[in-house]
Amino acid sequence: MTVSGRYPKLIIDLKKLRHNVEKVREMCLDRGIELAGVVKGCTGLAECAGEFEKAGCRFIASSRIEQLEHLKEAGIKTPLMMIRTPMISEAEEVVKVAELSLNSEVETLRSLDRYAGKLGKRHKVILMADLGDLREGFWDTGELEKAALTVEGDLCNLELAGIGTNLGCYGAIAATEEKLAELVETAEKIEKALGRRLEFISGGATSALPRVIEGNIPDRINLLRIGEGILLARDLQELWGYDMSFMHRDVFSLQAEVIEVKDKPTYPVGEIMFDAFGNKPVYEDRGIRKRALLALGKVDYAFPEELVPRQKGIKVLGASSDHTILDVEEMETPPSVGDILEFDLRYATIVYLTNSESIEKVYIRK
Ligand SMILES: *Cc1c(COP(=O)(O)O)cnc(C)c1O
Secondary structure, three states: OOOOOOOOEEEEEHHHHHHHHHHHHHHHHOOOOEEEEEOHHHOOOHHHHHHHHHOOOOEEEEOOHHHHHHHHHOOOOOOEEEOOOOOHHHHHHHHHHOOEEEEOOHHHHHHHHHHHHHHOOOEEEEEEEOOOOOOOOEOOHHHHHHHHHHHHHOOOOEEEEEEEOOOOOOOOOOOOHHHHHHHHHHHHHHHHHHOOOOOEEEOOOHHHHHHHHHOOOOOOOOEEEEOHHHHOOOHHHHOOOOOOOOOOOOOEEEEEEEEEEEEEEOOOOOOOOOOOOOOOOOOOOOOEEEEEEEOOOHHHHOOHHHOEEOOOOOEEEEEOOOOEEEEOOOOOOOOOOOOEEEEEOOHHHHHHHHHOOOOEEEEEOO
């Protein structure tokens, strides 16, 4: 690979990303479901959000208000959705920047309402029901219904746009047909209390896509919020066993530079105490082997085990803050100092790498 410019680089293929957004959007539209494209997995990079916009997402969503703020400044016109229950301290920002937010506390809703009034805006809210994943959302359906009536009756600057849920995040609970039917049932109960239909029933994240693929998602679910299934598209293939070969799983690639290549022992020499992070690790003695160091580390991607070498014969042994240690003994042609090695990534490593100032982002546009 020819070396040019600054390293490490994160290569982002916008064409492949666009393809992925379009495929997921088509899949959803076939079932009458609109798409909120979730960009928190790539730190809300405006170039990436631009592809979500061009593909026609109904919303662009993030859990971080500063990412949405940045997108608005960058000229994104698609309505923005705040998908983490807002902090009261950011309520004004949320109303300013986002058309819609997901909510689970009446106190916060009151605050959003106050700022919406002050700013002369109408802010849409989806109330979240916790169906067992045990992260955000009303646990008690009675309390949810009461909150819905409060929004409808008292908080005149808010518009109750729908009911939603999130599954497969904390509690790792599957978005089964039964769970989603439960969500629809809850939403219909609220509709009955309000005496009108809700605009959205939002059945979850990538973990709900299996229901779309299998065609057994309840009819009334009409909004999904998808991040991983577009950005990386690994989970459905590798965890759930669906054939997702029509999706690109290499939108993001990491390129890092080799700064040392030497034959060294595999077992540290001396009294083993603590590593750079205060852990007492265990090492296997495999004799003297060829190893390479890369000029990036845990600060940049957090999890060395989530770097997947593209070339055969490389094993990631570990990392400290700023160094990654590779076993390259099995490579046909071992790397030289100054060479660039390329890696596939996992969700968490993409989150960190897109967030790191030390990483040069390079976009492939055609
Ligand atoms: C992160 C998040 C999503 C998107 O999750 P993916 O698994 O990346 O599709 C959707 N909804 C909420 C509330 C989230 O926090």
